[in-house]
Amino acid sequence: MQIDPRGPRFAAAVTTVVLAVVLVTRNPWVLAAQAIVFALGAADASPYGFVFRTLVRPRLRPPAELEDAAPPRFAQAVGLVFAVVGLIGFAAGITALALGATAAALLAAFLNAAFGFCLGCEMYLLIRRLQPGRFQ
Amino acid sequence: MMAGMAILAATLAVGVVAGLVMKRRNGRMRTVEGARVTRGDLGADLGERATLVQFSTAFCQPCRATRRILGEVAGMVPGVRHVEIDAESRLDLVRRFDVLRTPTVLVLDAAGNVVKKASGLPRKADVIAALGAAVDGASHRPSHPSDKV
Numbered sequence: 001m002q003i004d005p006r007g008p009r010f011a012a013a014v015t016t017v018v019l020a021v022v023l024v025t026r027n028p029w030v031l032a033a034q035a036i037v038f039a040l041g042a043a044d045a046s047p048y049g050f051v052f053r054t055l056v057r058p059r060l061r062p063p064a065e066l067e068d069a070a071p072p073r074f075a076q077a078v079g080l081v082f083a084v085v086g087l088i089g090f091a092a093g094i095t096a097l098a099l100g101a102t103a104a105a106l107l108a109a110f111l112n113a114a115f116g117f118c119l120g121c122e123m124y125l126l127i128r129r130l131q132p133g134r135f136q
Numbered sequence: 137m138m139a140g141m142a143i144l145a146a147t148l149a150v151g152v153v154a155g156l157v158m159k160r161r162n163g164r165m166r167t168v169e170g171a172r173v174t175r176g177d178l179g180a181d182l183g184e185r186a187t188l189v190q191f192s193t194a195f196c197q198p199c200r201a202t203r204r205i206l207g208e209v210a211g212m213v214p215g216v217r218h219v220e221i222d223a224e225s226r227l228d229l230v231r232r233f234d235v236l237r238t239p240t241v242l243v244l245d246a247a248g249n250v251v252k253k254a255s256g257l258p259r260k261a262d263v264i265a266a267l268g269a270a271v272d273g274a275s276h277r278p279s280h281p282s283d284k285v
Contacts, residue, residue, distance in 0.1 A: 023140045023143050024140040024141055067197060068197070070195055071197045074195040099139075103143055103146075106144075106151075107151050107154075110147070110151040110155075111155050111158075115155040118197050124193055124195040125193050125236070125237065125238055128224050128227065131227075
């Protein structure tokens with residue numbers, strides 16, 4: 001499936017703000033909400049994407065080119081893993097783990113929003129490299 | 137609250153620095169020496185004069201644009217071939233050539249020696265310049281071994 005590349009960047013900008021709120025307020029419910037958004041995004045039903053399509057995109061010019069939906073979807077799954085780790089940190093009272101995982105997810109979202117760089121996507125090959133390879 | 141603010145500020149600062157560094161390095165052609173790719177490695181013929189080897193994955197945003205640029209250059213310069221490799225199914229090559237990101241592009245001379253390497257979306261002009269080094273380097277290697285064109 002092909003999508004407007006500005007959609008994931010808009011979503012990353014919203015995610016950056018939400019995760020910044022989590023860091024400052026230490027409210028696990030905000031992180032839980034973002035975890036649900038990540039899960040929906042990984043399932044190709046991102047609420048931020050919906051906001052982009054209905055409210056933002058009609059005000060923009062058509063995109064110069066479309067891009068594949070699979071990489072940003074994979075990155076949402078990576079975001080979900082970090083959010084879950086952060087929630088475990090909150091639940092277990094390990095604040096360093098909660099804030100560390102949130103900060104890592106925030107860094108990835110910020111790099112995507114500000115530079116168009118998909119850190120989550122880059123994780124894919126690095127993870128695959130750790131597994132034993134098929135040779136040809 | 138204060139600690140959270142500090143972590144937020146530190147994370148954003150790391151993000152800005154990392155983003156600027158990556159933007160600078162992205163797609164830059166670096167000179168490589170002492171590595172060679174054979175026809176057997178690629179499972180495809182080498183180009184007569186040079187080969188552009190692209191490592192891609194399914195979850196790679198800039199791979200499509202890279203494919204287009206390399207395809208255009210290969211179509212424009214005679215004797216140059218563009219070979220795309222699915223990184224996931226060739227982890228042997230990924231490890232051998234230390235591919236950490238996709239796209240990674242290797243520029244090979246006629247003999248298959250790796251002359252340049254770039255990770256991230258390369259600019260067309262840089263690809264053409266690297267091809268120049270690959271084609272030129274093959275015939276004049278002894279006279280300027282560390283050609284950095």
